[in-house]
Amino acid sequence: MSLADSDRELVVEELDRDPTPAEAALFENLWSEHCAYRSSRPLLSAFDSEGEQVVVGPGDDAAVVALDDGTYITIGIESHNHPSYVDPFDGAATGVGGIVRDTLSMGAYPIALADSLYFGEFDADHSRYLLEGVVEGISHYGNCIGVPTVAGSVDFHPDYEGNPLVNVACVGLTNEERLVTAEAQEPGNKLVLVGNGTGRDGLGGASFASEDLAEDAETEDRPAVQVGDPYTEKLLIEANEQLVDEGLIESARDLGAAGLGGASSELVAKGGLGAEIELERVHQREPNMNALEILLAESQERMCYEVEPENVDRVAEIAERFDLGCSVIGEVTEGNYTCTFEGETVVDVDAYFLGEGAPMNDLPSEVPEQPETDLPEVDLEDVFDAVVSSPNTASKRWVYRQYDHEVGVRTSVGPGDDAAIIAVREAEQGLAISSGAAPNWTDVAPYEGARAVALENATNVAAKGATPLAAVDCLNGGNPEKPDVYGGFTGIVDGLAEMCESLSAPVVGGNVSLYNDSVAGPIPPTPTLALVGTKDGYDAPPLSVTADADDGATLLLVGDLGLEGEARLGGSEYLAQFDGSDRFPALPDDPAALIETLAAVADDDATRAVHDVSHGGLAVALAEMVSDDAGLEVSLPVSESADETVAAAALFHEQPGRALIQTDSPDAVREAFDGVAPVVELGSATDDGRLEVTVGNRTIATDAAAIRERRETIERELE
Incomplete structure (x- = not known):
């Protein structure tokens, strides 16, 4: 020091x-980037942190948000990135302990944890060593203290090889009398x-x-x-x-x-x-x-x-x-x-x-440019196999099954769904929690990708019938003294701030972690967002992410199929797998109306299943809806003369803000989204556990067992 x-x-x-x-020594530590935010504080005024629900905003150990006149929740997020590289078990474990104590200092009792983890390429031995140590540290600490880990994300990207990220959020419960x-x-x-x-x-x-x-x-x-x-x-x-x-x-x-x-x-x-x-x-x-x-x-x-x-x-x-x-x-x-x-x-x-x-730093920045279009020539079935089995889109069950997500008897919907739901019986509300980022998106387009990250988390919450209440962010970047790195970091701040304001989700607190740079280079700019939403009641909703085979309800896609105008595949797992490049897709014009409508439709009695479409695109979302008891017959309205690139765009582009809805009342869904988002009829469910997707003159056919085998990439390699 x-x-x-x-x-x-x-x-x-x-x-x-x-x-x-x-x-x-005291000045050196308290004036460090980690404590003083010397490079980031000048940018953070972009965030809207106010709202009638906000009791305590940024600047305290955790934020406080009102659910009703008498019930408050606290929400905070922290990073423990460098310690988790040096000692993955203790680094991750103490990250959990720190964010829980932030909750205690507000007079709150911790009721839920969410962790968002980022590692180098999955097939690298060192990445697996870090993954196993970090997950063990989180599970050991969280399980021992009796706080359920209910949500989060796991992403792999080569630029985390020399510097993984461990971001942990905690939600607590308190009230006006107990607030400290x-x-x-x-x-x-x-x-x-x-x-x-x-x-x-x-x-x-x-x-x-x-x-x-x-x-x-x-x-x-x-x-x-x-x-x-x-x-x-x-x-x-x-x-x-x-x-x-x-x-x-x-x-x-x-x-x-x-x-x-x-x-x-x-x-x-x-x-x-x-x-x-x-x-x-x-x-x-x-x-x-x-x-x-x-x-x-x-x-x-x-x-x-x-x-x-x-x-x-x-x-x-x-x-x-x-x-x-x-x-x-x-x-x-x-x-x-x-x-x-x-x-x-x-x-x-x-x-x-x-x-x-x-003193605050005044650093030069360079605005990053999106890449040119360079789409690979591939076979559609090869792409399907590669994307569905990618560690980024594969099941994360190996991770979350090591966490106790039932302790505390508040978990209505646990990990593995679009969002978790915690029962807040004191306010007779369900609290939906979604947490994560998308390094492929923000690596290609920091500003647009960060906007998409916020919309993606809001879509996860809305798919459970909840509307956004508030959010906290963990803004991770490389060495800010490098103009291109600082330009990317500036982009994720502005993009996240803009979309959260559009969604009326005040960003009430957060954390900044810079200098995530190593001999391997800087990490992608990574804006982890932990977003909470609320809904009336706290019972587990009857709808799920898996299809319901009874009575053949209609399957609809809400959102852009990617066939109008120039399809954009930038940031997709498809291009990451096949070394292509493209610009990032445009986002919906009215995201707030989209989220509000989706939440209302998800809560409708006629809705059988809702699943967000994001990483891996429509192909992965459809695969995740298939089970041994329910299959899907789907036909995308693609011309039979369309080439493989068009078909791939329809199946694998990752524009956020889209959802699959299985419903008994398709006309009511179309009416609800009229003027908000396009609605495309895709097909219906079957009772044979098979997935058949027809795209123009091509058909991809598989079944639940084969999909499960593809999606167990992480379990298969680590067990």
Whole structure:
């Protein structure tokens, strides 16, 4: 850890002296890209974060959104990218632990997790090693703490080979009376540290997350990776619940990036206050720790609470009951943020300057251009086989079956569907959750691809009969000092912001992770979006993604078949598999009306099944609807004289905002979407478990067993 010369000059000017070693290290971490958003903050004003449902927006540990007058949810998202490369198990596990503690600090109880994971090419040994370690870390930690992992995504792209991404979102439940924020309230209140003992793990983690990964990162940077203890986290969850129930907490912050120094200084800075902290009072699990180590270690499972003096003893009693450490480390003041160690002052700075004084970067950017059209000549059946069996479109059951998604008895619809649904009985509502990005899309066209990512997540939610409520984002990019990389990052910010505003889904919080660059090069710009929507009632809906063979209901496609004008296949798995290129497809003109209508139709009693059409295009969506009990006979209105390229465009282009609907009332569906989106009749279901798709003069025929064999790519290779 070392403070940059230009930053040191600003610190010296403000303090009118040289910083102490502890101060220099604290500034270096809190002014890092990871904490201060020096390259991204100038762009983030593009997001609309307001709405009548928004109780607490960006800037706290998690956002708070109202479901009704008395019931709130919290939602937050974090990245643990670099740690998961160095140590995939602990890196991913502590990512889960951190976002759960962000939830606790708002006075909420965690009720659901969603993880979005990105790795290099699946057939590379190192990618599989990282995948297995990350999934094991997430499942171990989430299962042990009893929070269900219900949604997420897994994507493979060669540009993640040297830098995987692990993005984790958490939803919590609270209400107006229980709500806590990270803003210190009153001078004289005590600062109390509750949880695990402080060790030397995770030192410099914030700095480590703000630099490119070096070739030797797996060995040299291991000390910067935290080590988690989910059993202590579970105790902390329950202790936090008791503290909140008894009204003992005035404000709270979890100890994450920059450890105690980050949490305590940010807590008092938000309240325009200061603190006096005695570092030797911190309960420790390693001997002979010095001031800097105590201040900046990122040991897990720790919370910093502001507590009124008369409540300190009761907080200590509750901590002891749950076998947690508890230290009264100082108090809130009206002065500077000061830390002493064995009688010596090691930090004495203005808390606001420490948190907000970092200068913003003004970086050059280059607007990326979309590629020219270069479509491969292929056989339609070969494309079908390759796309349906691709790890990107294949079943992710191997991943999510390792997660406990039933614990907490709130899961109405679990992973494997378009979106999960969590029962919020307190508000008599179902909360739909969708999370993910699409690196193929944003690699080809950052701005257009990010717009598509937002629409895709909203379509997933609408397919379950829910309408968007709010979203949080995790914006992942490479080294922003490279103009082309920063141009791509700017594109995903603007695209995501524009589409979320169009959908009336305020972006209420998020995370930025830059410098995801390695000797292998930068990652694709990756805007993970975790979007929640609501619907009346919380029972599992009768509709599903699989077809219903009874009575031969009609199968409709809502959206563009790709036959009008110039078909665009850019960003498709088809072109990724066969080394082609094309421009990204245009998006629907009125996405908000599309989502609202789709949600209403999905909730209609005449609707048998709804399935979103996205990655892999219509071909994959149709294959996913077939089961042993129900097949599909489908005919696409393609001229018999059309060539293979036109047929491929109809089956494999990936314009988002489309859905397959099986219905007893096709005319009502057409009427609902009149003026909103085209509706094309494709065929009907059968009871033989076969899929037959006729495209012009070509027919692709297969059955559920063969499709299942193709789609079990990940299971087959990893088990």
